[in-house]
Amino acid sequence: MTPTETCDQGQDPTSAWDQGWFRDARRLDSPNFGPRPPGMAVDLVVLHSISLPPGVYGGLAVQQLFTNTLDWDAHPYYQQIRGLTVSAHFFVRRDGRLWQFVSCDARAWHAGASCHQGRDNCNDFSIGIELEGLEGERFAPVQYCVVADLCTAIRANYPIRQVVGHEHVAPGRKFDPGAGFDWPLLRQSLDWGEDLFPPTV
Secondary structure: OOOOOOOOOOOOHHHOEEOOEEOOOEEOOOOOEEOOOOOOOOOEEEEEEEOOOOOOOOOOHHHHHHOOOOOOOOOHHHHHOOOOOOOOOEEEOOOOOEEEOOOOOOEEOOOOOOEEOOEEOHHHOEEEEEEEOOOOOOOOHHHHHHHHHHHHHHHHHOOOOEEEEHHHHOEOOEOOOOOOOOHHHHHHHHOOOHHHOOOOO
């Protein structure tokens, strides 16, 4: 996706998909995925934040982590996550560029031990979106535009009932995207009902 400082709602979101792959994202296949349970409705979007090393932006470390190609010896922090096998469906860079690693029809490994409205294992029924950023710090304006456009397209193709943060489905264990994420701005950009967002927003 070409970075932009303004949200573009012009395209038809229903024509943007090919077998769970979003046509406006740069595709980089991750081996870290699996099938969803049979008949499982994909009705949740989970937002995360990530940067590798923490607070460092712009490199390819996140893409390498999600494709199991990260050099664990390239930075001391990587020893803390050495051998980790994770993925997300999408990654939104701070410049607005959008990457996709797993088809939304498949189960990415982003939420871990999690629960939403009494349902465990959120990976089974959710789409994970990682934003390049750090817990508690602000995100770039263009990232909200990309996430809003992406969520609109996702909801046109999947029966999304709510958008939440990782912190909402794994409280006490995860804290992202954190206090720096502007939930009211995202809600305003999407113009969806309040029931589609965390109750604290």
